[in-house]
Amino acid sequence: MSHASPRPLEIAHTGPLAGRLTVPGDKSISHRALMLSALAVGESRIEGLLEGEDVLATAAAMRAMGADIVRGDDGIWTVNGVGVGGLLQPEQALDMGNSGTSTRLLMGLVSSHGITVTFTGDASLSARPMARVIEPLSTMGADITASPGGRLPLMVRGMNPAVPIRYTLPVASAQVKSAILLAGLNTPGITRVIEPVATRDHSERMLAGFGADLTVEETTEGRIISLAGEAELKPQQIVVPGDPSSAAFWVVAASIVPGSDIVVANVGLNPTRAGIFTALRLMGADITEENARTVGGEPVADLRVRHAALSAIEVPADLAPSMIDEYPVLFVAAACATGRTVARGAHELRVKESDRIAAMAAALGAIGVETEEFEDGLAIQGSGGAPLPGGGTIASLLDHRIAMSMTVAGLVSTRSVTIDDVSPVATSYPMFFQTLDELRKQAL
Known part of the structure; x- marks a missing residue:
């Protein structure tokens, strides 16, 4: 299973996201x-x-x-x-x-x-x-x-x-x-x-x-x-319920892109996986659970998400096990919040598909976001809701979550963001970019 040829992507802000979507199975x-x-x-x-x-x-x-x-x-x-x-x-x-x-x-x-x-x-x-x-x-x-x-x-x-x-x-x-x-x-x-x-x-x-x-x-x-x-x-x-890790990209995107209003259907909300939604709510995200139910022993709901002004928090370290894969996109949310968000206690990020702490510090820095790197996390200075400067080229490091997280960052950047290779996204979310296109079209 050899890695696909590199697929660069240039992403730019084009307006709000709207509509109903499903995410891949968990x-x-x-x-x-x-x-x-x-x-x-x-x-x-x-x-x-x-x-x-x-x-x-x-x-x-x-x-x-x-x-x-x-x-x-x-x-x-x-x-x-x-x-x-x-x-x-x-x-x-x-x-x-x-x-x-x-x-x-x-x-x-x-x-x-x-x-x-x-x-x-x-x-x-x-x-x-x-x-x-x-x-x-x-x-x-x-x-x-x-x-x-x-x-x-x-x-x-x-x-x-x-x-x-x-x-x-x-x-x-x-x-x-x-x-x-x-x-x-x-x-x-x-x-x-x-x-x-x-x-x-x-x-x-x-x-x-x-x-x-x-x-x-x-x-x-x-x-x-x-x-x-x-x-x-x-x-x-x-x-199989919808993957909360995949849903997190859209929840953050709708939260930070002004005018957005989406429903992510059939999201698995197992409490050992749903820490990202807890953290975003602590920041002020507008996330409503609709049609809550149990499927195959797993709690599931449809998530309605509307744009909201986010505020910086100190991310509770005890959330780390329940959101370890979602820190990269949380860092993007923090970049758009008011104040300085601090996320510690996430040592595991160093040994994922990439060193996600170093990778996200470099990626955010490339688009003008001020960060401070710790051994177990990051501090991010938010824009207060203003668009991010953008304009940088991002190394995805063969990491699907870095590629998708920085795509979300591009949606709120003044200048377009270039990601050197988004082909790794197919490892977890083959329809990610098609879904993004649909959400943009439905908002028109």
């Missing part, structure tokens, strides 16, 4: 739906699956290990699984493209199966550290050989039977937690993960939905998730 839930369906015995159906490159990498990997995965003409995916313990030896290396989620979760999945799997990825993914996953999976018995610095390409030789562990997460990470739990599915005994700081809980919700014996206990140590191994998963009918 990426975190889409990955997990494919993996667990592939481990169930029987046929599962998945509606609303995100069909970006990252999720397609997961689908290809599960096919390579024996699952029958087909997309119907109606957009519904059917998965006939191999059962827990039934993964087959893939004939060649699994190319994860740019997907860190696919890589880390699948490393967990194969660690307790008697197969050997090599993981490769693009240049961006190959620069990302995997040590935090390697350490607990090695403790469970997997033999993992990585490139220098704990990076890809790497090889996982699974251990069957693996050894159950009790593991306290040293850093809040839903991916590490999920990798251990997925390894625990085919491990005899009880695998326990302790979270001192709660992270997104899609894995726990979906594992329970597929019939795994899983319990969650709130203690003074934190959340203790316990999973009984050698599970038998039952096939499911899954409806």
Whole structure:
């Protein structure tokens, strides 16, 4: 899965955004739906699956290990699984493209199966550290050989039977937690993960939905998730809600572009993922939840967002786990607020598709926004609602969220903003730019 040819984009302010839109299916839930369906015995159906490159990498990997995965003409995916313990030896290396989620979760999945799997990825993914996953999976018995610095390409030789562990997460990470739990599915005994700081809980919700014996206990140590191994998963009918990370770009755009009024339909509002909307409301954003409901165990609503004057805040550090992927676009909102916004406690941003703290400091600086960089975040001096100067060229660094966030910044810039490469946007949101065009047209 080689990276596409660079696609530069020049974006300029052209007026308000209006209309109703849907966003792609939640990426975190889409990955997990494919993996667990592939481990169930029987046929599962998945509606609303995100069909970006990252999720397609997961689908290809599960096919390579024996699952029958087909997309119907109606957009519904059917998965006939191999059962827990039934993964087959893939004939060649699994190319994860740019997907860190696919890589880390699948490393967990194969660690307790008697197969050997090599993981490769693009240049961006190959620069990302995997040590935090390697350490607990090695403790469970997997033999993992990585490139220098704990990076890809790497090889996982699974251990069957693996050894159950009790593991306290040293850093809040839903991916590490999920990798251990997925390894625990085919491990005899009880695998326990302790979270001192709660992270997104899609894995726990979906594992329970597929019939795994899983319990969650709130203690003074934190959340203790316990999973009984050698599970038998039952096939499911899954409806994937809209991705809050994708919705965040439109929520911020409508908040900062004068005259905007949009509805983002069917947004997943799992409290472990919805921190961005909390932060924006603290800044004064006009976000109303309509038609609140529950879909597949996940809270969902339509979000109506209207332009509002934003004020700077000190972003509560305890929101970080529930909005870690949304900080880049929050920084754009802060650039348009009145006052100096400070966001700390987001160390995880340093090891995403890019170093998102440094990348956003450079990107905002290039369009005339004053920032101060910390090891764990940024301070941003807002424009008080005035247009941003713009005029710079932005390095997206193969990072889809940097590209989309700076596209939003271009919508409120006096001079056009040039982004060197927006092709990575296809990893999570293939229709992003078409949706932007529609929202502009509907406002005319």
